[in-house]
Amino acid sequence: MSAYALELDDITVTFQSPDNPAQRYTAVAKTTLRIAAGEFVSVVGPTGCGKSTLLNIGAGLLDASAGDVRVFGEKLQGINRRAGYMFQTEALMPWRSAIDNVMVGLQYRGMPDGEARALAQSWLDRVGLSDFGDRYPHQLSGGMRKRIALAQVLALDPDIVLMDEPFSALDIQTRQLMENEVLALWAAGSEGRRAAPSPERTPSGGGRAAAGGQQVRKAVLFITHDLDEAIAMSDRVVVLSAGPATHPIGEFTIDLPRPRDVAEVRTHPRFVELHKQIWDVLREEVLKGYAQQLKKVA
Numbered sequence: 001m002s003a004y005a006l007e008l009d010d011i012t013v014t015f016q017s018p019d020n021p022a023q024r025y026t027a028v029a030k031t032t033l034r035i036a037a038g039e040f041v042s043v044v045g046p047t048g049c050g051k052s053t054l055l056n057i058g059a060g061l062l063d064a065s066a067g068d069v070r071v072f073g074e075k076l077q078g079i080n081r082r083a084g085y086m087f088q089t090e091a092l093m094p095w096r097s098a099i100d101n102v103m104v105g106l107q108y109r110g111m112p113d114g115e116a117r118a119l120a121q122s123w124l125d126r127v128g129l130s131d132f133g134d135r136y137p138h139q140l141s142g143g144m145r146k147r148i149a150l151a152q153v154l155a156l157d158p159d160i161v162l163m164d165e166p167f168s169a170l171d172i173q174t175r176q177l178m179e180n181e182v183l184a185l186w187a188a189g190s191e192g193r194r195a196a197p198s199p200e201r202t203p204s205g206g207g208r209a210a211a212g213g214q215q216v217r218k219a220v221l222f223i224t225h226d227l228d229e230a231i232a233m234s235d236r237v238v239v240l241s242a243g244p245a246t247h248p249i250g251e252f253t254i255d256l257p258r259p260r261d262v263a264e265v266r267t268h269p270r271f272v273e274l275h276k277q278i279w280d281v282l283r284e285e286v287l288k289g290y291a292q293q294l295k296k297v298a
């Protein structure tokens with residue numbers, strides 16, 4: 001069994017221009033990114049460089065033009081069913097109540113309704129929304145909707161969580177609360193919770209709770225523009241170059257103690273030091289990325 005939950009090996013992604021099929025754009029070039037089981041990895045890079053493209057490759061939503069994707073050592077074909085996704089945009093169904101939104105994936109996997117409702121309620125409890133199950137998305141604040149989306153993803157007990165700027169639309173206080181909540185849930189792992197049935201799951205599947213109630217953390221791939229958020233949350237931060245042909249240009253181990261409070265950890269001298277080191281690598285790429293965006297607009 002591979003020590004890696006997710007491996008993107010030598011990935012290149014070339015898109016065809018929607019306006020001119022003869023024109024091609026290489027968004028990602030020869031990129032290798034590996035995430036160990038239980039590891040929290042953030043990817044930062046300038047706007048439009050190819051962060052979401054990489055995440056979509058890991059999710060199996062997009063095929064690479066070259067390179068391989070492996071999930072717990074097995075070549076990925078089609079959708080990555082060991083992964084759950086949380087995107088920047090809201091994915092809740094407006095016509096379903098909060099609990100029905102959390103239940104939907106469980107029902108889709110064939111869990112009987114009563115069981116799915118009980119598990120969904122236990123997730124609403126865990127994200128602090130015990131009494132809000134009958135509310136509809138439009139009756140909830142942005143932060144509450146994010147909590148529902150988080151419960152929806154985690155109720156399925158994926159081994160890998162893919163998050164694409166999930167909190168960027170939130171105000172700073174709500175965002176920090178959510179970041180802390182994600183860290184606490186991640187640290188708690190899968191122990192003591194019934195998993196949703198998954199057809200692909202092998203009895204000994206890598207990354208699953210081991211016999212004896214051992215805590216098993218999920219592997220997280222977290223995409224963000226926000227360097228502070230990346231450092232505060234992660235075990236490792238990978239910096240991408242500006243596009244075209246984005247690729248990793250730096251990788252930093254975040255050796256800050258855990259558990260972390262994302263607001264407090266920012267004052268830690270090591271945080272300040274890491275921030276400076278990473279920003280030194282990122283700054284020029286951000287300026288390049290910004291210049292490219294301006295060119296596109298002109």
Ligand SMILES: Nc1ncnc2c1ncn2[C@@H]1O[C@H](COP(=O)(O)OP(=O)(O)OP(=O)(O)O)[C@@H](O)[C@H]1O
Nearest residue numbers: 015016017018027046047048049050051052053054
């Ligand atoms: N389906 C597609 N067809 C053509 N070009 C695409 C497609 N998807 C992405 N691109 C281009 O690939 C590049 C990388 O896009 P991507 O969304 O991965 O960047 P990003 O780093 O996630 O952006 P942001 O920081 O704005 O969220 C961009 O130039 C984008 O326009």
